[in-house]
Amino acid sequence: EIVLTQSPGTLSLSPGERATVSCRASQSLTSNYLAWYQQKSGQAPRLLIYGASRRATGIPDRFSGSGSGTDFTLTISRLEPEDFAVYYCQLYGNSRTFGQGTKLEIK
């Protein structure tokens, strides 16, 4: 089973700054079936990115995904107040793996 490890566990930044969250797979992915979700406190997760780099419908272009193989990255170019949340990566494609989450908090 492939394990996804996110880093950092917590990221403290200010609005307007750039956020980078890493997701590392324990084995190289043969396909880019890697997604990112945002979960705000008390809410269901929301799909942000799929296929490693494709934005889901309605997601602002300040959110971007990149990577391949074992290393994937979610980047938020300029943080807005509503972006402070927990972010999860997920491997799909008959896999059932989520990363442990990265909390993005206001500095």
Added chain:
Amino acid sequence: EVQLVQSGAEVKKPGESLRISCQGSGYNFASYWIGWVRQMPGKGLEFMGRIDPSDPYPNYSPSFQGHVTISADKSISTAYLQWNSLKASDTAIYYCARLIEWELADFWGQGTLITVSS
């Protein structure tokens, strides 16, 4: 508008049975798999399993096989998650989600909080 509406919060005692529901609307329910995801208090997301509403055979993650039952009734656009004997460790929020590809979820229900306590 695609919506998944889940049944309300439940408080149960250990050993009791429970079935929670997830009703889809705004799309052809039979055309998309439904997945269930657990989130224990203060913890991350865990994929429990999924079902094709048009196929009676669900697919479970190893950690949940034998502990829960996933089913669906496409005639009423509803999926279910069921326990025969709850444990305190089943206390969590359970989300259903529409799956567009394998375990990739594009729409989520609002979540159902299950509290199991004696």
